Amino acid sequence: MNTRSDAQRSRVLLVDAVQSLLHAGRVGFSIPELAAEAGVGVATAYRHFATPQDAMQAFHRRAIEQLLEALTALDPDPDPVRRFHDCCTTWIEQAMQWGPAVRYVRSSKGFIERLSAGDESIVAMHDTLAAILESLSRAGKTTEYDLTYAVLLWITIFDERVIYDLTEHRSWTAPQVADHLTRAVAGALGIAM
Numbered sequence: 001m002n003t004r005s006d007a008q009r010s011r012v013l014l015v016d017a018v019q020s021l022l023h024a025g026r027v028g029f030s031i032p033e034l035a036a037e038a039g040v041g042v043a044t045a046y047r048h049f050a051t052p053q054d055a056m057q058a059f060h061r062r063a064i065e066q067l068l069e070a071l072t073a074l075d076p077d078p079d080p081v082r083r084f085h086d087c088c089t090t091w092i093e094q095a096m097q098w099g100p101a102v103r104y105v106r107s108s109k110g111f112i113e114r115l116s117a118g119d120e121s122i123v124a125m126h127d128t129l130a131a132i133l134e135s136l137s138r139a140g141k142t143t144e145y146d147l148t149y150a151v152l153l154w155i156t157i158f159d160e161r162v163i164y165d166l167t168e169h170r171s172w173t174a175p176q177v178a179d180h181l182t183r184a185v186a187g188a189l190g191i192a193m
Contacts, residue, residue, distance in 0.1 A: 007048075010044050011058075014034060017034050017037035018055045019098060020037055022056070022059070030052060056104070059101070064121040065121060066094060066098070067091060068124055070093075072128065080132070080139045084136060084186075084191065088158070092163060095163045096174055099164050103161045103164050111126075111151075126151050129151045129155070133147055140192075142192065150189055153188055163177055163181075
């Protein structure tokens with residue numbers, strides 16, 4: 001393997017280790033602990049992440065990227081309501097995989113603040129969700145509204161902490177969570193179901 005492949009492999013192992021540590025509730029881990037969990041050297045871990053917060057942010061970015069990949073991989077449905085439902089269901093399925101760990105990762109900056117600053121993963125999330133909401137509006141399934149506000153409302157309702165609480169502490173199934181949260185977003189945004 002070449003050096004670049006080794007570096008990419010190490011980074012994946014480290015980000016996987018972040019997920020494992022956070023899922024276990026080990027929020028205050030150190031870089032040496034992260035390295036041990038990943039099975040890489042401490043120097044290697046420091047080459048990738050100067051602080052545990054940097055590692056957690058990399059994990060959070062990866063979770064958003066995985067969500068966006070899953071949403072864009074959905075077959076485009078000509079019915080915008082069905083597409084909205086499919087996106088909501090897929091979101092819940094994705095969040096159940098990484099949500100128990102992501103719930104520990106918080107930014108001190110708000111969504112709109114990060115969007116305005118050009119945070120790539122936030123811009124991509126905004127644009128993906130805004131396109132879905134625009135298609136609903138064009139089809140007459142909702143009224144016109146500030147798209148950024150609408151996206152903010154959608155991601156707030158679909159927060160991974162909410163999904164975690166409903167699945168882990170209410171024992172709801174993924175379809176139950178998807179149904180309730182989808183209806184909550186639809187009601188909040190006036191989407192005709």
